[in-house]
Amino acid sequence: MKPTVIIVACLSILLSSHTLSATLKMAFDADPISLDPHEQLSEGTLQFSHLAFDPLLRWQQNGTFEPRLATHWQAITPSTTRFFLRQGVTFHSGNPLTSADVVYTINRLKHSTDFRAMFDTIQSAKVIDDYTLDVSSAKPNPLILNIMTYVFPMDKDFYQGQDEIVKYGETFASRHVSGTGPFILEKRELGSRMEFRRNPNYWDTSSPGNVDKLIFTPIRNDATRLAALLSGDVDFIFPVSPIDIQRTQKTAGIQLVTMPSTRILLLHMNQTRRQEFKDTRVRKAINLAINQALIVDKILRGYATPAGQLSPNRFLGHIADLQPEYDLTKARQLMKEAGYEQGFRVSMMAPNNRYTNDEKVAQAVTAMLAKINIKADLKTLPKAQYFKEFDDRSADIMMLGWQSDTMDSNNLFEFIIACTDAKTGLGAYNASEYCNPSITDDIHQANQELNPERRLRLLQGIEKTLYQESAIVPLYWQFLTWAAKDKVKIQDIVNDRNYPYIGDLIIEQ
Numbered sequence: 001m002k003p004t005v006i007i008v009a010c011l012s013i014l015l016s017s018h019t020l021s022a023t024l025k026m027a028f029d030a031d032p033i034s035l036d037p038h039e040q041l042s043e044g045t046l047q048f049s050h051l052a053f054d055p056l057l058r059w060q061q062n063g064t065f066e067p068r069l070a071t072h073w074q075a076i077t078p079s080t081t082r083f084f085l086r087q088g089v090t091f092h093s094g095n096p097l098t099s100a101d102v103v104y105t106i107n108r109l110k111h112s113t114d115f116r117a118m119f120d121t122i123q124s125a126k127v128i129d130d131y132t133l134d135v136s137s138a139k140p141n142p143l144i145l146n147i148m149t150y151v152f153p154m155d156k157d158f159y160q161g162q163d164e165i166v167k168y169g170e171t172f173a174s175r176h177v178s179g180t181g182p183f184i185l186e187k188r189e190l191g192s193r194m195e196f197r198r199n200p201n202y203w204d205t206s207s208p209g210n211v212d213k214l215i216f217t218p219i220r221n222d223a224t225r226l227a228a229l230l231s232g233d234v235d236f237i238f239p240v241s242p243i244d245i246q247r248t249q250k251t252a253g254i255q256l257v258t259m260p261s262t263r264i265l266l267l268h269m270n271q272t273r274r275q276e277f278k279d280t281r282v283r284k285a286i287n288l289a290i291n292q293a294l295i296v297d298k299i300l301r302g303y304a305t306p307a308g309q310l311s312p313n314r315f316l317g318h319i320a321d322l323q324p325e326y327d328l329t330k331a332r333q334l335m336k337e338a339g340y341e342q343g344f345r346v347s348m349m350a351p352n353n354r355y356t357n358d359e360k361v362a363q364a365v366t367a368m369l370a371k372i373n374i375k376a377d378l379k380t381l382p383k384a385q386y387f388k389e390f391d392d393r394s395a396d397i398m399m400l401g402w403q404s405d406t407m408d409s410n411n412l413f414e415f416i417i418a419c420t421d422a423k424t425g426l427g428a429y430n431a432s433e434y435c436n437p438s439i440t441d442d443i444h445q446a447n448q449e450l451n452p453e454r455r456l457r458l459l460q461g462i463e464k465t466l467y468q469e470s471a472i473v474p475l476y477w478q479f480l481t482w483a484a485k486d487k488v489k490i491q492d493i494v495n496d497r498n499y500p501y502i503g504d505l506i507i508e509q
Contacts, residue, residue: 021212041114053152053179116425146406182503242301283470288331317409317459343373
């Protein structure tokens with residue numbers, strides 16, 4: 001054989017080996033509650049959306065935006081941005097993607113209980129032609145591109161007329177899916193298994209991903225999930241419990257990927273349910289009685305950062321001086337001043353499979369509250385049951401974790417802290433039922449403030465007020481930890497928002 005022929009043959013083998021199909025068996029701690037991408041604003045929903053749908057644009061690991069279904073965009077006016085769509089994209093149904101589908105999706109998001117607060121700043125979306133649309137805000141919007149990462153276009157012809165959004169309900173959209181994403185859902189057994197196959201008509205032909213089949217198995221128990229990886233039953237898991245990290249690192253053939261995230265874990269104290277929580281001294285005492293550093297050290301083994309505020313240090317609202325305080329003597333004194341030296345009894349709820357070691361953290365909190373004579377009757381539930389109870393505000397103290405959707409402090413404030421407003425969606429996750437109208441006014445102002453210095457003052461002002469009023473109990477910013485077989489190149493597709501881009505995953509053959 002001639003040398004040139006040998007070279008060509010070798011290249012052909014290399015190229016074909018890259019395109020060989022592979023099966024990924026993945027185990028996370030829970031599966032998405034619904035197939036409707038707008039039913040619940042949750043990590044599980046967004047992970048699913050990146051499998052079955054595609055966003056207009058998405059975050060890259062370096063913190064910049066990557067064009068996806070939108071190839072590019074430009075500001076037409078200070079309050080209007082024009083988006084240009086990729087042509088030749090089809091939904092799983094076979095229907096072509098057009099700007100009408102994107103406008104339909106944005107309008108639907110504005111009616112979603114969970115998403116409407118984020119999209120309330122969007123005044124309108126207008127079709128210009130089949131592949132061009134304008135998105136307008138009532139006033140200049142500093143976060144328009146951040147918000148558009150949550151637009152996963154839905155198939156208008158497929159869903160329209162049967163697209164009601166019912167949280168935890170049985171609807172057409174909660175049971176059927178037609179997206180443009182890299183994977184097509186073939187089988188779903190809620191709580192036990194989901195199976196996907198590669199979309200043969202996927203538009204992103206330049207993607208390096210070679211996963212042809214995806215089998216997703218939710219495994220709630222940390223030890224069982226890790227055992228499934230170590231035995232070879234699955235290839236990729238999340239999360240890895242902090243107590244198992246050292247063992248995982250020492251296991252041959254297994255890789256561990258860990259990175260800090262901006263997800264804040266916190267406790268809500270319901271001021272409507274409990275008269276005691278209306279007293280700032282009581283709320284401050286609870287904050288002082290909870291030792292965030294000890295929780296991070298003993299329960300999370302250092303794989304988190306203790307928090308004294310909502311905003312992590314990469315967000316504009318962060319104030320370096322607002323550190324978590326632990327002072328049991330002062331906490332007891334405040335309880336005495338408030339007239340509650342003898343304490344009182346409260347109900348408390350937390351998930352037991354949503355955040356890393358969430359049940360153990362909740363148990364530690366109850367022990368700490370007991371030291372200031374607050375007896376917390378703790379009930380923990382699986383994620384699927386817990387968040388319905390959370391929406392119903394079923395306990396006096398409730399745990400919540402929140403990843404800012406826009407990678408900005410104001411998203412934390414508008415969902416967790418703002419006065420609850422069903423019409424706008426503000427305060428949708430404010431289980432404290434805390435309401436400070438001046439904070440809500442500042443949230444509105446920050447959503448349209450383009451001057452960085454003025455916006456900084458607004459966001460830090462909110463953070464300072466929350467600290468002074470002890471509105472909630474910040475616990476810590478969670479680390480993310482994944483593990484996989486060495487041949488599964490997860491380091492290239494995971495990110496600090498925990499939406500792995502499985503469509504681009506390479507599994508070595």
